Amino acid sequence: MGGEHFFPQxxxxxxxxxxxxxxxxxxxxxxxxxxxxxLVRQGLRRWSGWAVAVEFLVEHLEGVMKDMSGGNxxxxxxxxxxxxxxxxxxxxxxxxxxxxxxxxxxxxxxxxAVLVFLAVPFYGIRARGLRxxxxxxxxxxxxxxxLEIVSELSxxxxxxxxxFGNVMSEELVLAVLLLIAGLLLPVPIMLLAVxxxxxxxxxxxxxxxxxxxxxxxxxxx
Numbered sequence: 001m002g003g004e005h006f007f008p009q010x011x012x013x014x015x016x017x018x019x020x021x022x023x024x025x026x027x028x029x030x031x032x033x034x035x036x037x038x039l040v041r042q043g044l045r046r047w048s049g050w051a052v053a054v055e056f057l058v059e060h061l062e063g064v065m066k067d068m069s070g071g072n073x074x075x076x077x078x079x080x081x082x083x084x085x086x087x088x089x090x091x092x093x094x095x096x097x098x099x100x101x102x103x104x105x106x107x108x109x110x111x112x113a114v115l116v117f118l119a120v121p122f123y124g125i126r127a128r129g130l131r132x133x134x135x136x137x138x139x140x141x142x143x144x145x146x147l148e149i150v151s152e153l154s155x156x157x158x159x160x161x162x163x164f165g166n167v168m169s170e171e172l173v174l175a176v177l178l179l180i181a182g183l184l185l186p187v188p189i190m191l192l193a194v195x196x197x198x199x200x201x202x203x204x205x206x207x208x209x210x211x212x213x214x215x216x217x218x219x220x221x
Contacts, residue, residue, distance in 0.1 A: 095193055113160035
C-alpha cells in the first residue's frame with residue numbers, strides 16, 4: 001500500500017475548485033446515511049434493526065445532554081446525531097478494502113470542528129440572547145476575555161486534531177498489518193478498529209454536547 005493512500009488525490013476540477021478523493025468519500029458516507037434513512041423510514045422489516053439502533057442513539061444522547069444542560073435537548077439533537085452518524089460511517093468506510101476514511105483527512109475533521117465552533121454561539125445566542133451569551137465571556141472578570149477566546153479556538157483545534165490523529169493512526173496501523181499479514185489479518189484487530197471508529201464518533205458527539213450545554217445552560221437556570 002503506497003503512501004498516496006493517506007493523502008487526498010485530486011480527481012477532477014470544477015473550474016477553480018479541485019474535487020479530491022476526500023470529497024468523494026465524504027459524499028459516499030452521506031449517501032449511505034441517506035439510503036439507510038430512507039429505507040428505515042419506509043418501514044422495511046429487514047431494516048428495523050437500524051431503526052432501533054438510531055432510536056437508541058438519539059435517546060441516549062438526549063439523556064446525556066439533558067443531564068448536562070438541565071433543559072430540553074431536542075433542538076440540538078439533529079446536529080449532534082448527524083455528526084455522530086456521519087463520523088461513525090466515515091470512520092468505518094476506512095475498513096472497507098479500496099475505500100478511505102474521509103475523517104483521516106485533516107480538512108474533513110477541521111470542517112467538522114468549525115461547524116461545532118459556529119453552532120455553539122448560534123444556539124447560545126438563540127437560547128440566551130446576544131447580550132446574555134456575550135456576558136459569559138466577561139465573567140467573572142473582563143480580564144479573562146483573552147483567555148476565553150483562546151479557549152474557544154484551542155478546543156476547536158483539539159476537536160479536529162483528536163479525531164484526525166486517531167483515525168489516521170488507526171489506518172496506518174491497519175495498513176502495516178495488511179502488508180505483514182495480508183488477508184490473514186486477525187479478525188479481532190478488525191473488530192477493534194470497528195469499535196475505535198464508533199467510539200471516536202461518540203466522543204466527538206459528546207464533546208459537542210458539552211460545548212453546546214455550556215452555551216445554553218444559563219437559560220435553564
